[in-house]
Amino acid sequence: MEHEIREAPLNLYNPTAKDAETLLAEFIDRKKLLARILDIVQHNVPDRPQQHVIVVGPRGMGKTTLLCAIRYSVQKDDVLSQEWLPLQFDEEQYGIGDLADFWLEALRHLEIELKATQSKVDQLLNEASDKLAQHAQDVFFELLALSGRRALLLVDNINDLFAAIDDGIALNQLRALWMTDPRMMVIGATPSHFDEVSAVDQAFHDFFRIFYLDRLTQEELEAFLRHLAEMRGDAQVIHAIEHEPQRIAAMRILTGGNPRLVMLGYRVLKEGFDGDVRRDLERLLDECTPFFKHRIESxxxxxxxxxxxxxxxxxxxxxxxxxxxxxxxxxxxxxxxxxxxxxxxxxxxxxxxxxxxxxxERFYKVYYLMRYSREGRRLRWLVNFMQVFYARRNDRRWARRLDKALSEPLAVNPAAYEQTRLAGISLFDLNKMEEGVALLMRGLLLDPEDRYGRHVLNQFWRDALPVAAEQIAVNNNSTASDNLRQAITETLLTKAAGGEHEAVLDALLALDESAQQPFEVLILALQALNDRSVLQHIAREKRDVVLDVMASIAPEDGFDAKKDGTN
Missing domain, CATH: 1.10.10.10 (Winged helix-like DNA-binding domain superfamily/Winged helix DNA-binding domain)
Known part of the structure; x- marks a missing residue:
C-alpha cells in the first residue's frame, strides 16, 4: 500500500478518482473539521430533526476532498456505516433542471451503492407523470428502507443545485422534508454564500450549520507538505522545507494557502530547480494557465x-x-x-x-497581474524581496560577514571613515560588491553618537542608496544584480531592525518612484508601524509580507503578525 501511495497521481482536480486509502492517508490539513462534521453525523439520531451542514470555501480549498473524506470515513467506521449510507453527487450536475431530476439523480446513486440489478429510474421516466418528483422521492425512500440505513447526501456545489431546481415551490418542499424527516442528512459544499441560504426571505435561510474552509497557515502548509513528502518518499521536498524557507513562505503567500495550488507547488518543489522563487512562480503560472483562462472566458x-x-x-x-x-x-x-x-x-x-x-482567489490575481497587467513588474519586486527576506533565517553568510567586520580594528578618524564610506559606495559597482559589503555593514553599525560615524551614515543614504536602487532597477535580470539586491535589502533590514525606522523610511521616500519599487514592502512596513490603517489598502499578498517584516524589525513593540494582521 505504501508503494501505491508513492506512485499514485496527485489528482489536483479530481479527488474522487483517489481510492479511500490514498485520500485518507493524504488528508491531514482538515482533520479537525472532518472530526466536527462526523460528530454531527453521529449525533443525528433517528428520533429527532436532523442537523444539516454546508461547507463554504473558494475553489481549490478542498471542498470536494472533504466530502470524499466524509464518505470514506463513514464507510470505514463500524458504527456509522451501519447507520448511514453516503451518496456523493458529482461536482458538476449539469443534468439537474428541476426537483424531479434531483430525486432521480439521488435514486441513481442509491441504486449504484446497493448494486441494484434493475433500475427504477428508467421505469419512472417511462411513466412521464406530472408527479414525477413525488414518485421518484417515494421510490427513493422505499429502496432506502430495504437497505436498513439512512441516506447521507453529499452535494458538491449545492448552490448550483438550488438555483437549478428553484421554481418558487421546490426549495420550500425540500426544506419541509429535510426539517422533519430523519431518514436523510445533507452535507453540501459551495464556493461562497448564496441567496437561497443567506437571504432572510429565502427557503433555507438559517437552516444549515455553516463551516468555512480557511486558507492554510504557514505551519499547516509545512506540515501538509512534509506529511505528503514522507508518504511519497520525496526527499527533495523535505530538503526544501528545511533549507529553503523562502520557497515555502512564497508559496503560502502567493497561493493564499489554497490546498490545490499547494499541491501544484509540491510538484514544483519535487522537481527541484535551484531554489529560485521566481522560477517556482513561473512554473505555477504555467500549470494554472488553462484553468484560469477557462474561468475568465466563462x-x-x-x-x-x-x-x-x-x-x-x-x-x-x-x-x-x-x-x-x-x-x-x-x-x-x-x-x-x-x-x-x-x-x-x-x-x-x-x-x-x-x-x-x-x-x-489570490493566485488568480497573481496570474492576472503577471500575464496581463503592467503591475506585474511590482509583483516581481515583491517576489525578489521575498527571496531575500525569507531566506535570512537559514542563510548565515551575512552574520559571518558582520562578525568579521565588527572584529577588525578600525581607527576612529575622519580619513578612516571616509575610506569606509568609499568602500561602501564601491559596493554598488557590481564588480566590487563582495569587497565593500563588510565595511558597509560595519559603517551602518558604528556608534551613533560618533559624529564621524553619523557622517558616514548620512553620506551612505544620500549618495549610495540612490545609486544602488538605480542599478537594481536597470539590472533586474542579472545574477550580479540579484546579489546586489540581497546586499542592499539586508542592509536596510539590519538598519531598520536596529531601531532607526524613521531614518530608513526618510531615505527611501526621498527616492523617485521607480527607485522605490524594489523596497515597496519595507516602505509599507515602516509606514504601518506608525499607522496600521496602511494595511487595509494593500493587496493581501503584499500585506502578508509586510506583516512579517513588521514583526521582524519591531519585535520590541510587541507586534505580532498573526494577531495584528487581517486576511
Missing part, C-alpha cells in the same frame, strides 16, 4: 470587462477607481460587481466606509 462580456479592470490593479479598488475606464455609471458597475461576487470571482473588503473590491 464570464459574460460586461462582467469580464469589470473583472479585468479590478484584476489589473494590484491593490483593492473602489467603484470610482474603475468607473472612468469602463465608461459606465456607478450603479451599472456595482451590479456587475455583485454578479462577480455571487459567482466567486470578486470579494468586498470589510471595514471601509467606501467599499473596496479585489479578486477573491
Amino acid at each position: 464570464l459574460a462580456k460586461e462582467a469580464r470587462r469589470t473583472f479585468d479592470a479590478i484584476a489589473r490593479r494590484w491593490d483593492p479598488v473602489t467603484v470610482d477607481d474603475i468607473r472612468v475606464e469602463l465608461r459606465k455609471p456607478s450603479n451599472y458597475i456595482s451590479a456587475q460587481i455583485k454578479r462577480l461576487i455571487a459567482e466567486g470571482f470578486i470579494e468586498a473588503i470589510s471595514g471601509e466606509k467606501k467599499k473596496r473590491y479585489q479578486v477573491s
Whole structure:
C-alpha cells in the first residue's frame, strides 16, 4: 500500500478518482473539521430533526476532498456505516433542471451503492407523470428502507443545485422534508454564500450549520507538505522545507494557502530547480494557465470587462477607481460587481466606509497581474524581496560577514571613515560588491553618537542608496544584480531592525518612484508601524509580507503578525 501511495497521481482536480486509502492517508490539513462534521453525523439520531451542514470555501480549498473524506470515513467506521449510507453527487450536475431530476439523480446513486440489478429510474421516466418528483422521492425512500440505513447526501456545489431546481415551490418542499424527516442528512459544499441560504426571505435561510474552509497557515502548509513528502518518499521536498524557507513562505503567500495550488507547488518543489522563487512562480503560472483562462472566458462580456479592470490593479479598488475606464455609471458597475461576487470571482473588503473590491482567489490575481497587467513588474519586486527576506533565517553568510567586520580594528578618524564610506559606495559597482559589503555593514553599525560615524551614515543614504536602487532597477535580470539586491535589502533590514525606522523610511521616500519599487514592502512596513490603517489598502499578498517584516524589525513593540494582521 505504501508503494501505491508513492506512485499514485496527485489528482489536483479530481479527488474522487483517489481510492479511500490514498485520500485518507493524504488528508491531514482538515482533520479537525472532518472530526466536527462526523460528530454531527453521529449525533443525528433517528428520533429527532436532523442537523444539516454546508461547507463554504473558494475553489481549490478542498471542498470536494472533504466530502470524499466524509464518505470514506463513514464507510470505514463500524458504527456509522451501519447507520448511514453516503451518496456523493458529482461536482458538476449539469443534468439537474428541476426537483424531479434531483430525486432521480439521488435514486441513481442509491441504486449504484446497493448494486441494484434493475433500475427504477428508467421505469419512472417511462411513466412521464406530472408527479414525477413525488414518485421518484417515494421510490427513493422505499429502496432506502430495504437497505436498513439512512441516506447521507453529499452535494458538491449545492448552490448550483438550488438555483437549478428553484421554481418558487421546490426549495420550500425540500426544506419541509429535510426539517422533519430523519431518514436523510445533507452535507453540501459551495464556493461562497448564496441567496437561497443567506437571504432572510429565502427557503433555507438559517437552516444549515455553516463551516468555512480557511486558507492554510504557514505551519499547516509545512506540515501538509512534509506529511505528503514522507508518504511519497520525496526527499527533495523535505530538503526544501528545511533549507529553503523562502520557497515555502512564497508559496503560502502567493497561493493564499489554497490546498490545490499547494499541491501544484509540491510538484514544483519535487522537481527541484535551484531554489529560485521566481522560477517556482513561473512554473505555477504555467500549470494554472488553462484553468484560469477557462474561468475568465466563462464570464459574460460586461462582467469580464469589470473583472479585468479590478484584476489589473494590484491593490483593492473602489467603484470610482474603475468607473472612468469602463465608461459606465456607478450603479451599472456595482451590479456587475455583485454578479462577480455571487459567482466567486470578486470579494468586498470589510471595514471601509467606501467599499473596496479585489479578486477573491489570490493566485488568480497573481496570474492576472503577471500575464496581463503592467503591475506585474511590482509583483516581481515583491517576489525578489521575498527571496531575500525569507531566506535570512537559514542563510548565515551575512552574520559571518558582520562578525568579521565588527572584529577588525578600525581607527576612529575622519580619513578612516571616509575610506569606509568609499568602500561602501564601491559596493554598488557590481564588480566590487563582495569587497565593500563588510565595511558597509560595519559603517551602518558604528556608534551613533560618533559624529564621524553619523557622517558616514548620512553620506551612505544620500549618495549610495540612490545609486544602488538605480542599478537594481536597470539590472533586474542579472545574477550580479540579484546579489546586489540581497546586499542592499539586508542592509536596510539590519538598519531598520536596529531601531532607526524613521531614518530608513526618510531615505527611501526621498527616492523617485521607480527607485522605490524594489523596497515597496519595507516602505509599507515602516509606514504601518506608525499607522496600521496602511494595511487595509494593500493587496493581501503584499500585506502578508509586510506583516512579517513588521514583526521582524519591531519585535520590541510587541507586534505580532498573526494577531495584528487581517486576511
